[in-house]
Amino acid sequence: MNVVARLAARAPREEDFTSPLRAPAVSARIGVWLAVCFGVAFLTGLISHLAQATDPILGLPTRPVWGYRVTQGLHVASGTAAIPLLLVKLWTVFPRLFARPPAPSRALVLHALERISIAVLVGASFFLLATGTMNAAQWYPWEFSFRATHYAMAWVAIGALLIHIAVKLAVLREELRTPLEEPDRDRGSAQPLTRRGLVRTALLAAGVAVLTTAGSTVPALRKVSVFGVRSGKGPAGIPINKSARAADVVATALDPGYALVVVLPDGTERSFDRAALLALTQTTASLPIACVEGWSASGSWTGVRVRDLLAAAGQGPGRDLRIESLQQRGPFRSTLLPARFADDPLTLLALSLDGEALALDHGYPCRLIAPNRPGVLQTKWVARIEVL
Numbered sequence: 123m124n125v126v127a128r129l130a131a132r133a134p135r136e137e138d139f140t141s142p143l144r145a146p147a148v149s150a151r152i153g154v155w156l157a158v159c160f161g162v163a164f165l166t167g168l169i170s171h172l173a174q175a176t177d178p179i180l181g182l183p184t185r186p187v188w189g190y191r192v193t194q195g196l197h198v199a200s201g202t203a204a205i206p207l208l209l210v211k212l213w214t215v216f217p218r219l220f221a222r223p224p225a226p227s228r229a230l231v232l233h234a235l236e237r238i239s240i241a242v243l244v245g246a247s248f249f250l251l252a253t254g255t256m257n258a259a260q261w262y263p264w265e266f267s268f269r270a271t272h273y274a275m276a277w278v279a280i281g282a283l284l285i286h287i288a289v290k291l292a293v294l295r296e297e298l299r300t301p302l303e304e305p306d307r308d309r310g311s312a313q314p315l316t317r318r319g320l321v322r323t324a325l326l327a328a329g330v331a332v333l334t335t336a337g338s339t340v341p342a343l344r345k346v347s348v349f350g351v352r353s354g355k356g357p358a359g360i361p362i363n364k365s366a367r368a369a370d371v372v373a374t375a376l377d378p379g380y381a382l383v384v385v386l387p388d389g390t391e392r393s394f395d396r397a398a399l400l401a402l403t404q405t406t407a408s409l410p411i412a413c414v415e416g417w418s419a420s421g422s423w424t425g426v427r428v429r430d431l432l433a434a435a436g437q438g439p440g441r442d443l444r445i446e447s448l449q450q451r452g453p454f455r456s457t458l459l460p461a462r463f464a465d466d467p468l469t470l471l472a473l474s475l476d477g478e479a480l481a482l483d484h485g486y487p488c489r490l491i492a493p494n495r496p497g498v499l500q501t502k503w504v505a506r507i508e509v510l
């Protein structure tokens with residue numbers, strides 16, 4: 123016998139796994155919940171990806187102001203809920219790994235194709251849930267671009283999921299109609315957990331996973347969200363992602379010679395020091411910072427409307443803007459502000475937060491804050507605004 127044949131003879135068989143909890147009726151029910159979580163995560167992920175598009179035509183509308191806060195909160199919550207569901211689902215179908223393939227025939231080809239689509243689905247799902255969780259925890263032990271890779275993998279996962287659902291649709295329908303408990307099940311069985319109990323436990327675990335993390339975005343859950351990252355810490359109760367020190371802007375932000383430069387399309391430059399910004403009409407807006415990582419917090423920001431600043435510099439509305447930070451390095455030092463955001467009455471260059479001068483870590487001397495815009499685009503320590 124060759125090595126492969128010997129190993130195959132020693133490997134367990136599908137029939138060797140005897141737990142009555144591993145029933146297709148259980149897999150089907152958990153699968154439905156899992157599909158709901160994946161569907162929500164996929165759609166909200168598309169919204170997030172669109173919101174960060176570099177083309178000003180794409181991207182989100184400016185209302186509702188809390189839109190991205192809700193969609194991104196849902197994105198992270200549905201991904202989090204999917205983790206225990208996926209683990210339980212995989213446990214219920216684990217013995218299928220040891221099913222012996224059919225003899226070479228058309229059936230074998232179909233079998234192989236189905237197995238490959240499942241391998242892709244499971245691999246992509248693990249990748250998405252793991253990298254998403256690590257991103258929410260701000261841990262990037264990889265070299266690739268998180269956003270591009272997570273996005274590409276989402277298409278792989280959703281494609282494999284649709285194939286999987288299509289292949290299993292008949293079985294799924296049938297199993298969802300099958301009662302969870304076996305009718306002849308001995309009431310006094312030694313098995314401590316019933317199938318219904320397993321499904322409930324999986325859903326409960328998903329609920330607990332969400333409740334213990336969602337406080338990062340739902341203030342009412344803060345006390346129970348023991349795993350919530352960045353909940354309510356930081357000046358004015360708004361967390362800090364990148365500190366002034368980490369961005370290496372402490373000296374330039376505190377420099378008494380600081381002035382914001384507005385560059386007009388003809389190349390002329392207008393400078394505004396902080397006193398000049400404070401002398402312009404001040405507007406207050408209550409707007410959230412909603413980070414892609416799923417945390418969010420609302421603040422009362424006061425400062426100059428971007429459109430008022432442009433008017434003071436002699437520039438009318440309708441133009442896309444490039445916003446640049448004092449920060450010299452890093453992907454978030456510069457962002458594009460499409461015209462619809464620039465012209466919006468709620469888009470501010472904030473000078474203060476909750477009635478106090480902006481903290482250095484929140485972007486002093488001034489930071490961008492716009493409605494329904496991902497946190498990653500709310501540029502801090504603004505140095506230069508270029509009219510495009």
Ligand SMILES: Nc1nc2c(c(=O)[nH]1)N[C@H]1C(S)=C(S)[C@@H](COP(=O)(O)O)O[C@H]1N2
Pocket residue numbers: 360361362363364369411412413414447448449452454455483484485497498499500501502503
């Ligand atoms: N210049 C600059 N602005 C930035 C960032 C940055 O790294 N550099 N981080 C962004 C991210 S990812 C978020 S979520 C918000 C957080 O703002 P806060 O630290 O004031 O809460 O700032 C954004 N603005």
Ligand SMILES: [Mo]
Pocket residue numbers: 363412413414415497498
């Ligand atoms: Mo962020």
